[in-house]
Amino acid sequence: MFSLENLTHIIDHALNNTFNATIAMLIEMVIVGICAITLFAVLGLVLVFMERKVSAYMQIRLGPNRVGYKGLAQTAADTLKLVIKEGFTPDNADKFLFNLAPFLVMIIAMMLLAPIAFTKGLQMWDLNIGVLYLSAVSSVSVIGILMAGWASNNKYSLIGAMRSGAQIVSYELSAGLAVLTMIVFTGSLQISTIIASQQDGWWIFKGHIPAIISFVIFIIAVTAETNRAPFDMAEAESELTAGFHTEYSGMRFALFFLAEYVNIFIVCAIAATIYFGGWMPFHISHSIPFADLFNKGMDFIPGVLWFTGKTFALIFLIMWFRWTFPRLRIDQLLNLEWKYLLPIGMFNLLLATAIAILGWYF
């Protein structure tokens, strides 16, 4: 199977032979950091362009089509514009927190990238509580949003931030329960073990009914957690101008914008890992005839392609939500969580546990 394990091992050995262990570790960290920042920049450009094109096609428009071939350079031009723009700080804002907030949001998005496996052997940190780490760190990003809203000294920003806080705190529960449902099947919180457990079929197929219910709950909850429509209460344009980033401009606004898209990528990567096997190719159970031949054929497609393909399919799904559904009111939003998603999630967890104990999954 195609793997980048050899490449990473060669680099690791070369560095360890040349320098002592500490310096080699530091150099590796720098390399990984540069890779992560590059990935972020590329993701920002690609996802913003994708969002604009998807929205255009769904609304029977053309979308960006002027800058570059078929508008491909549009997001690069937008970035250039944002870099040149003045980064404005309001007079009575809390300047320290105001300037810190976008970086905090960005750093949390970067931290979330650590346990995600891009392909076999291409994973920054395979810690044994990977899924717990992801759900714990992702809820910290609300602090960045609250900080931005509070420091702006603007009522729109503050209301947007408070809404965002209420929303993220509520939907964390559902997302956590949905993930927990799958942990019942996988029996491990480690990302690499979760992926390895899907060697003979992805959990969405193996776990059948509870897995599908859990997937639906998870995708709804993460849409709310990333503050995207139909749950974009935090920046409801018609009510709050731009919510928590009303007062931001230039590159600091761009960081919020980038963090939103990177967060979408990360939650979709988590969903792809837990439900669709991450970089694991589409394998079928060995009990089916010719399964080995089929599985070998699927292995020819590299894991990176599988991973990005699954992730981008899920990102497309979330974009599809955004350009189809109208925004919920704040009380409807909390009703949906506390009256529907949470009870269904709890029931689903019970169902999954029963199925796991009885061994009724494939």
Added chain:
Amino acid sequence: MFLVDYIKTVYNGVTSLLKGMRMTGYYFTHHKEIITQQYPDVKQVLPERFRGEVVMTHDEKNEHRCTGCTACELACPNATIKIVTKFDITPDGKKKKALDTFVYHLELCTMCNLCIVACPTDAIKMAQSFEHSVYDRSLLTKVLNKPGSKLMEGVE
């Protein structure tokens, strides 16, 4: 009964959401018809009565139909039109009031059409041009009668 209602609500909610997604999914996959106008490339055919700006009609001999009666200036609700008149000497030695400059402030005009209605000789009309943006506001103050133009024969 509560449970049945609850499940029914969830079912109805999910199916209506899926219906919406099928609609947008159809648009996404059937990308042929575009409802937006490709404006600078393809210019729209404007309706006949579209009001873009006031113009004065001139014929090929550079003659207009404006007698300088100032009916349009009086009809204008926000002083968009300013008419400067002069006195021509007719061949039989009489002084006759005539148009000197027809000043039109496009930046003030609301396209209400009252001047066109007020004009007794149909000298002015509404044009369909709408691309009026300029870098200097003074460029929006226009003189409608062309230089060297004179009153058409027979128009009183």
